[in-house]
Amino acid sequence: MQQFARLKFASFGLKVPVNWQPPQGDDAKHYGDAFKPEEKQTVPGMGVPLLFMAASTNKYHTDSQKMHIGKIGGFIDGMCSAICSAWGQWQSMASMTGVLVNAVTASMGQIVGPPLMPLILASAPKSSPMELKYSNVIATVISNGWMQFTATVKIPGLPMFPAFAAFPGPLAPPIPNVPVPFAALTQVPVSISTNMLKMQMIGQLGDPAAPFHKELFEAISNAFEQCYNLWKASTMVTNILGTGPIPTFAPPYVPVGPVVGGMGNMLPGGFV
Template sequence: MRTVDRTGDLLICDCGRRYPVVDGVPIILKDPTGYLRADTMTVVERDLAPEVAALLVEGTPDDAPYARLLEHLSIYLDAHWGDRADPPVEHALGAINQRLAALPRVGEAVELGCSAGRIAAELARRARSRARSRSPVRYRPTEGRRAAIRILLAFAMPAPQSSMMKQLARLKFSGNALKVPDKWETPSGDPGAKHWGDAFKPSEKSTSPDPTAPPLFMPHTLNKYHTDTQKKLTQIVGSYMDGIVDAICSAWSTWQSTAVMTGLLINGPVASLGQVVGPPLTPLILASGPKKSPAELKYTNTISNIIGTSWLSYTATIKVPGLPWYPAFAAVPSPVAPPMPNIPTPVIALTQVTTPVSAQMMKNQMIGMHADPTAQYHKEIFDAVCDAFEKCFTIWQASTMVTNILGTGPVPTFAPPVAPVGPVVAGMGNMTPGGFT
């Protein structure tokens, strides 16, 4: 899209595609139809007084679209702003807000997955705060309901971008300061130094090295044959690392869009346990990784197998450590709680063992599996790829949210009029694909 012209409540680009504008916010997506098919109710919902909204859903089933939307919104508001309610209620972000209050001031802070905006509001007290969220969310201040804020930055946090991982891998490899040709020693003494000086034309004695930044290799001298070796190796190794990183990030993206978390145990508002299930990374990486030569195929086979096995070992350890994901399930006025999504939580907040995906662990496993001590620069390549993977994984942990785990379950103590409400007991929660955002 080169230019966008505003026409009424539509954005129209040069190619003729049209995008809706709601409350002054353009909804520009690759597939707006698919998004709106699932979220139209959220997009077109109006700001109504709570009493009016309650009256509109009075007598309607709990699973009616607008009733579910209001219930969903209520859960998010309680989780983020419960301490501002009248009377105040315990809110899920209380402990996080206390930790934020102790942070020093910074120039800029970014929250990925801002949801109903409480953390972004807290960060704004200490920095220029930027909030990003996948879903459109409205929240109203406790006083002055005429004011309302809509956050609509509709995109999911993707798996790590290959451009970042490539740069991290190249930086790590560059840190080895490898000089080429290998084991070169400039001739000295008589007649070695004279022969070395007489063997080349003046134009060959001082040439430009490869300008790639960061430099993967350094020439021993500026002799043409040394800089040519540097350029050739930089192209070969750099091209391979870029290709394998592209394959890793593509596989990671596929995994993230299809993986789910299932088998959560829900008792009252608290969810625990669960299991992450997703496609194996090994065949995905192997399918698109570099394989132009037998050497590349062997490297790709080693890297894809170790990363795939390590990722599977890591994801098998991810469990929910007893989080208050379903506040409404503490008192449900029906024999069975209607399906309800969990409170979005970053992956890093879950119980997990990250040792399998540590750079040192994977590097050692790759060296062992490759089983070829003579393979040139294999340790440095494995080290660079694993280090970049670990750094991107650390960012992914903190920025990826666990969302849309639909919980439900029986309410065995529900017995009106004696007990008109009761907690969910032994309920279950299951994520729909795309819940890791």
């Protein structure tokens, strides 16, 4: 996630000092006389991707650039690490309940999991008041967006329980589902889209003068959305224990029958 966020932030091509322009005319001479020769030509900060560019090779500009690269880069890395850690903890604790089971088919269900906000804030950057403010905003918005998103996730009628097509007994015992990709579930990820997350972060921060907040929020929001797109394709839905009655079971004349009106519940950690 860090690399996604860094690449997005670097794509804005930000220069520091912001809006600096080389002086012209007499001002240019005064500007040139104000610095020692070794201060006029210095090596700017390097890196791939380069989060900030120096407005010139002036020592004070390259020093500012290096400082911004260190601070913003450190915050991006720390925030992304906190989000990924929280996501992993959520995944290990989350489950799915209320799954309807009829014969082989599973449908509906509801994801249940802890809020991400406290999990993110536990390890988010908080070394300065500004970092704490940004971390609070990002953690709150991502947590709310994720909760809204998971509420939309449903099983659209998938053949998860082949053994329940014809079960030889009056009541099928708990049997785990056939794993399916998370991407196969019905879901509406609008609340965790880049634009939605960024807009809510900017609104919640409520500080138009905050340095580089729009670019920072967009970079982290974009990285989160990209990670989600990878996660949904690689994560499997497992360990939904389905059970239910077989009302047509009537041996010896009807020795097997389908589950009707059954239920399924996932054990915590079933998203793997």
